[in-house]
Amino acid sequence: MPKMDTKERKPSMKTLLNGMGRRRFLRDSIAGLSTLALARRGFAAAESLPFDNGTRELIAYPQKRPLLRITTRPPHLETPFTAFNEGAITANDAFFVRYHLANIPLSIDPTTYRLNVRGKVERQLALSLDEIKALGAPVEIVAVNQCSGNSRGHSTPRVFGAQLGNGSMGDARWVGVPLKAVLEKAGLAANAKQVTFNGLDTPVLPSTPDFIKALGVELALNSDVLLAWNMNGEELPFLNGYPLKLIVPGYFGTYRVKHLSDIEVLDAPFTGHDAFFMTTAYRVPDNECTCVAPGTSPASTRPISRLKVRSFITSLSNNAIMRMGHAALVKGIAFDGGTGIRKVELSDDGGRRWREARLAESLGKYSFRQWSLSITPRERGPLELRVRATSNQGEVQPEQASWNPGGYARNVIESLKVVVA
Amino acid sequence: MHAKRKVIHPRLSGAAVLLVFGNVVLSMSAGAATGNIHEIKLPLEGAALRPSELPGYTIALQKCAICHSSDYINLQPPHMSLTQWTAEMVKMQHAYGAPIDESEIKLLAAYFAATYGDATSIKDADAATPVATATIAADGGSMKIDVQANSCRRKRQRERGFHAALPRTRG
Numbered sequence: 404m405p406k407m408d409t410k411e412r413k414p415s416m417k418t419l420l421n422g423m424g425r426r427r428f429l430r431d432s433i434a435g436l437s438t439l440a441l442a443r444r445g446f447a448a449a450e451s452l453p454f455d456n457g458t459r460e461l462i463a464y465p466q467k468r469p470l471l472r473i474t475t476r477p478p479h480l481e482t483p484f485t486a487f488n489e490g491a492i493t494a495n496d497a498f499f500v501r502y503h504l505a506n507i508p509l510s511i512d513p514t515t516y517r518l519n520v521r522g523k524v525e526r527q528l529a530l531s532l533d534e535i536k537a538l539g540a541p542v543e544i545v546a547v548n549q550c551s552g553n554s555r556g557h558s559t560p561r562v563f564g565a566q567l568g569n570g571s572m573g574d575a576r577w578v579g580v581p582l583k584a585v586l587e588k589a590g591l592a593a594n595a596k597q598v599t600f601n602g603l604d605t606p607v608l609p610s611t612p613d614f615i616k617a618l619g620v621e622l623a624l625n626s627d628v629l630l631a632w633n634m635n636g637e638e639l640p641f642l643n644g645y646p647l648k649l650i651v652p653g654y655f656g657t658y659r660v661k662h663l664s665d666i667e668v669l670d671a672p673f674t675g676h677d678a679f680f681m682t683t684a685y686r687v688p689d690n691e692c693t694c695v696a697p698g699t700s701p702a703s704t705r706p707i708s709r710l711k712v713r714s715f716i717t718s719l720s721n722n723a724i725m726r727m728g729h730a731a732l733v734k735g736i737a738f739d740g741g742t743g744i745r746k747v748e749l750s751d752d753g754g755r756r757w758r759e760a761r762l763a764e765s766l767g768k769y770s771f772r773q774w775s776l777s778i779t780p781r782e783r784g785p786l787e788l789r790v791r792a793t794s795n796q797g798e799v800q801p802e803q804a805s806w807n808p809g810g811y812a813r814n815v816i817e818s819l820k821v822v823v824a
Numbered sequence: 825m826h827a828k829r830k831v832i833h834p835r836l837s838g839a840a841v842l843l844v845f846g847n848v849v850l851s852m853s854a855g856a857a858t859g860n861i862h863e864i865k866l867p868l869e870g871a872a873l874r875p876s877e878l879p880g881y882t883i884a885l886q887k888c889a890i891c892h893s894s895d896y897i898n899l900q901p902p903h904m905s906l907t908q909w910t911a912e913m914v915k916m917q918h919a920y921g922a923p924i925d926e927s928e929i930k931l932l933a934a935y936f937a938a939t940y941g942d943a944t945s946i947k948d949a950d951a952a953t954p955v956a957t958a959t960i961a962a963d964g965g966s967m968k969i970d971v972q973a974n975s976c977r978r979k980r981q982r983e984r985g986f987h988a989a990l991p992r993t994r995g
Contacts, residue, residue: 455902465832465864475869476893505891510863561901563912607891610921641832641864683919 450483452568453721454556459568466640468496473565477502477604478642482570487736488717491763491771492545493573495635500642501550501571501656503614503680508603508662513646518585518630522599522668525590532646535630538584542629546652546769547574547738548659551685551707555810560697562810569715569817574738574771577650579631583624585666591620594670598623600649603662612679616658617669618651627652627769630663652769653741655707655812657685681706687811694805701807709740711814712800714747714774714792723821725786730779735760736771739794743768749776750789754802754816757791768795780823789818831863871895880935883928891920897940905945906937 448461450471461469464480473479479501486497513532520528550571555564565571586598601615622628629650632639639645644661651658657680673681687693688701695701714737725731737744743765748757763773780786793799804815873884873894888897904912910933916922917929924932937946 456899459899462867463834464867465834467834472895473899474893474895475867475871478866509866510861512861556901561904563900563904563908566899566901606921608921608923610923611891612920641862645862679919 452556452566454561454566456566457556457568464500464642466496466642467498467500468494470497470499471568471570473567477505477507479565480642481567482573484568484570484715484717484720486570487715487771488734491574491736491766491773492635493575493771495575495637495640495643498548498573498575498634498640498643499550499571501565502604502661504604504606504611506605506607511603511641511645511662516646516664518647518664518666520585520589520666520668522666523592523595523670524586524668525592526588528585528589530585532632535580535585535647536632538580538588541578541633542581542626543576543578544627544629544650544652544769545574545576545766546650547572547710547771548650548656549573549710549713549738551655551657551811552809554813557804557813558806558810559804560806562808564810571656574736574766575634576636576766577629577631577648578633579629579647579650581626582628582630582649583626585630586623586668589668591668592670595620595668596671597669597673599665599667599669599673600658600660600663601665601667602644602660603664613677614660614680615673615677616649616660617673617678617681618658620668622651653709653739655685655710657707685809685811687809688807692801692805693812694807697806707811710738711812712739712744712792712794712798713737713814713817714744714790714800715817716749716788716790716819719788719819719821721820723819725778725780725821725823727780727783727823730777732775733760733778733788734773734775735790736773737790737792738769738771739792739796739798741769742795742798744772744774745793745795745797747772747774747793748791749778750791751778751780751786753787754789760790783823786821786823787818788821789816791816831865833865834867869893871898873897874939876935876939878931878935878938880928880931880933881939883924883932884935887922887924887928887932888916891922897936900940902941904937904941906933906941906949907945909933909936909941912936 448469449458450461451458459471459473459481461483462472463469464478467480470480470482473481480499482493482497482499486493516532517529518535520530550567552564552567553571554567554569555562556566556568597617597619599615599617601613604614606613631648631650632646634640634643639648647663649658649660649663685707686704687707688695689703689705714735716733716735718734733749737747744762747760747762749760750757758776760774760776763775765772791800800814800816802816804813871894873881875881888894910929913924913929913933917924934946937943
């Protein structure tokens, strides 16, 4: 029988002391952080991200373990980084949550839910969930979902926006039907150019643009692009887009439209007030590095698209203790925009020499790839570990962080400072 | 006949849900509940803006909260300048349709720069030419907007608020 109390449960000491000392207790007297519930239990668990003003409360939301709360309304929750050491797949209850508009759905009836398909099509559709699921054999794809602004808090100089650490990403096994099957059922007009995607979340004010994303027809017809209803073997968690979510593997998370309810086929590029999240926001400098000199504005921009190659150490955190002369298996993850990972290298001397890590079994070219390498520290004192991934198309993480005004697409080589004792 | 209703509360595990059938609350495992209304209850909103005697504080309480919780502001990086905060307010008005006029933009930016940001930039702005150029930056836009700098009257208001607002520790 599941527990049905809705009162805040006190976290155990084990939970609170987990995380190599990064979690701290916050007195509820700290202005601006207390809630009624927190005041009742006297303290809240929190985690400190390694940049100024980086303390985040750990709060449990529906179907979620305590996650780093970035914002309350609309909800924006980040995964504690220790969760990425649990496996290649990110658990549903640890998976990050990001909304843009405050009128999010709080109640959805799957029996009356419909996906509308309209615009430049031969047949307008209003599909029920059962009709969508019956469109073809379900397709399963393991794919990373990473926020465009993941790691934005590390931008130097800092930029406005959600101040994210590295935890606004996750890898999940998505099951759905190819978007192509829906578009073919509707029948695309010969002059179709773009396809737009809208969900049930809406702006508070009519003057605020709706959150609508667009894909070119060629990408929309790629058979890897899914309308997913199942995530890691369960129906989608509500806050991750129940009952249907657009999955564009290899692309940044901004295209993963949640609570998908409306698809419109256009015969021209998507423009206008409600095209804001394509035409003004989520754009990167239109050059190879998607970067400009820090503090400057790009001359031209383009919509953010494919993930850049990245890798992280997950088995250690900053200031972790390693034992001199003892082998430790260092573990982590790597991913790119859909070609897969060719190699991961680790350096324990500040980037002079690199050793190749062992790659774990691949879950697919869009997935996190786990890696591991045994390290035996030979000297006491501080030790810097760096990790560098190379994709199958030869893309390598850069040594220097680049900068853009949105704080998007960070993929610099990550480093960790541990202590050898 | 009442619709079946699945209410998902915080703090319950992913496998634990509630079903309300009529007035009777039942429990049942997730996944078996397709065909029922899914409902969530979100945690309370607890964040508050940093108080200030600056007029922008009152405007922020009234206007910013329409569309987002104040932790959107509380978590921004420290040391952002008056020019940067002004550009952010212009973005809120132009891009996100915030119901704030030119004078409110200036007052809001002064409050945020003094209370959350780099207060010295306000003094610098007063010493500089009366027109500052702000750039919409945070979402990658490249629109440039001229922002009228602050008047002497507002400078006096800001200075009155400085001592109460400035010495803040980071969260």
